[in-house]
Amino acid sequence: MTKEEALKVEHVSFRYEKENVLEDVTFSVPKGAFLGLVGPNGSGKSTLLKCILGLLKPQQGNIFLFGTPISEFKEWHRVGFVSQKANSFNTGFPATVEEVVASGLTAKLGLFRFFTRKEKDAVKEAIEAVGMTKFQKQNIGELSGGQQQRVFIARAIVSKPELLILDEPTVGVDVHHVQNFYNMLEELNRHLGITLVLVTHDVGTITEKVTHVACLNKHLYFHGKAAEFAELQADDLSAFYGHHLHVLSHQH
Amino acid sequence: MIEAMFQYEFLRNAFFAGVLIGLVAPLLGVFIVVRRLSLIADALSHVTLAGIAASLLMEKKIGLLSWNPLYMGMGFSVAGSLLIEKLRSVYKHYQELAIPIILSGGIGLSVIFISLANGFNTDLFSYLFGSVSAVSRQDVWVIVSIAIVVVATIWFLYKELFLLSFDEEYALASGIRARAIHFVFIVLVALVIAASMRIVGILLVSSLMTLPVAASIRVAKGFKQAIAYSVFFGELSVIAGLFLSYELDLAPGGTIVMLSVCILLITIWWKKWKRG
Ligand SMILES: Nc1ncnc2c1ncn2[C@@H]1O[C@H](COP(=O)(O)OP(=O)(O)OP(=O)(O)O)[C@@H](O)[C@H]1O
Numbered sequence A: 001m002t003k004e005e006a007l008k009v010e011h012v013s014f015r016y017e018k019e020n021v022l023e024d025v026t027f028s029v030p031k032g033a034f035l036g037l038v039g040p041n042g043s044g045k046s047t048l049l050k051c052i053l054g055l056l057k058p059q060q061g062n063i064f065l066f067g068t069p070i071s072e073f074k075e076w077h078r079v080g081f082v083s084q085k086a087n088s089f090n091t092g093f094p095a096t097v098e099e100v101v102a103s104g105l106t107a108k109l110g111l112f113r114f115f116t117r118k119e120k121d122a123v124k125e126a127i128e129a130v131g132m133t134k135f136q137k138q139n140i141g142e143l144s145g146g147q148q149q150r151v152f153i154a155r156a157i158v159s160k161p162e163l164l165i166l167d168e169p170t171v172g173v174d175v176h177h178v179q180n181f182y183n184m185l186e187e188l189n190r191h192l193g194i195t196l197v198l199v200t201h202d203v204g205t206i207t208e209k210v211t212h213v214a215c216l217n218k219h220l221y222f223h224g225k226a227a228e229f230a231e232l233q234a235d236d237l238s239a240f241y242g243h244h245l246h247v248l249s250h251q252h
Numbered sequence B: 001m002i003e004a005m006f007q008y009e010f011l012r013n014a015f016f017a018g019v020l021i022g023l024v025a026p027l028l029g030v031f032i033v034v035r036r037l038s039l040i041a042d043a044l045s046h047v048t049l050a051g052i053a054a055s056l057l058m059e060k061k062i063g064l065l066s067w068n069p070l071y072m073g074m075g076f077s078v079a080g081s082l083l084i085e086k087l088r089s090v091y092k093h094y095q096e097l098a099i100p101i102i103l104s105g106g107i108g109l110s111v112i113f114i115s116l117a118n119g120f121n122t123d124l125f126s127y128l129f130g131s132v133s134a135v136s137r138q139d140v141w142v143i144v145s146i147a148i149v150v151v152a153t154i155w156f157l158y159k160e161l162f163l164l165s166f167d168e169e170y171a172l173a174s175g176i177r178a179r180a181i182h183f184v185f186i187v188l189v190a191l192v193i194a195a196s197m198r199i200v201g202i203l204l205v206s207s208l209m210t211l212p213v214a215a216s217i218r219v220a221k222g223f224k225q226a227i228a229y230s231v232f233f234g235e236l237s238v239i240a241g242l243f244l245s246y247e248l249d250l251a252p253g254g255t256i257v258m259l260s261v262c263i264l265l266i267t268i269w270w271k272k273w274k275r276g
């Protein structure tokens, strides 16, 4: 295990009930990489991310974050997360955009510490980065689904994580903002050196922006550089996606 | 009443206790309501009743030293809160089931204790519906201590409690000690319920934790504002309720709760009216 790996997944198998949802999944993400994780619905992508975040415990295998097994990992503020279900929260919750984004600093700040000027500036900056400055005093429940998603992205980046994990973060976000958002991710990745793991169905973006690709469908079908992925034959992909290929090739 | 307050200690006690409860019950209530746990307060208040009944029974039957029944009530309430947590983890997919289980358990126990004692005197009645004259100096000290603990805990754990309430999964993923914090929170709820019961009575405790909050989230922008409004509405109904009940010779608990209902109706109406 080198220090150069932000994330390492070793022979991980996971099942909710009887059947394995993940089977013997092994891969690693070097620091500074941008990994696109693709796979059909129900292929275990979200499940894998939950294992990485310590929300689920795999029955077999090991996961390392920055070289530390996650059972011993304490510095969770180094990892940011945007969940697939981010906007399924209680929409009547009386919290402003500012308050929600600030809550992303909770773990980093630590117990018994209060927000200072520095944290407030970071919150402002993150809100600006997702273009929500105009809405910062609004209750989050009063925003559209796409706007809410942008707030959750801001919450994930406000703590300046070294590894950012995003589960289909752009669902419900319009084309213009998706473009902005991917540019922002690229910015974070290239200039700040943040390692990214992005689950998406948008294979077009994948080949354009990411450095590495992993294809998951219970097993890991492919893992390698983005350029190698682009060279994959259509046959290989159809074996992996099955009937989903047709839909996906439309998006190219 | 103000004149009388200088004269009678029991009125001063009731007033202090009321002001403190008007602060801490809605303060915790905000977190309870946004987490959709409103019924927990109800379940715990009935467990508290069982504790009080047990304490009164022991006093009557065994002639055990006359402890303040508040202590036993608090003990039962805290135990009940821990049991709810346990049940919530057993019934992962039916978490709300924990509440009726504890609630009926609480009532069942209370009824048994009460029947064993062949009924109690007015004492129990004052616990059920609240009473101004029943608040002793010792009660006030208990309530003061609980209020200090509650306010300090919310102050120091505010950002963790906010995160936990808003998004439990994210709270867990971000590595804060979510379970421990939730545990502290639920114990606080149990303590506040035991404390509030003196003034508003067991049957109405939960309303003081939920009604001011229900009014506040209609009008508040943001969480801090929701807390501020909740406490404001809570204090308004408690203080006005105590005065009114004294002057008109009504039960304080009922008066306070009906004032909360009025405030709630006004905010609903106000919001509609503002919209056009
Ligand atoms: N809480 C759960 N309990 C039982 N089974 C589950 C649970 N969550 C997911 N599953 C099952 O695990 C499998 C993988 O689900 P997962 O959510 O990881 O897929 P995914 O790749 O994220 O799909 P999508 O592209 O639709 O988001 C599915 O077959 C699903 O039915």
Ligand SMILES: [Mg+2]
Pocket (backbone or CB within 6 Å): A045, A046, A047, A084, A167
């Ligand atoms: Mg998913």
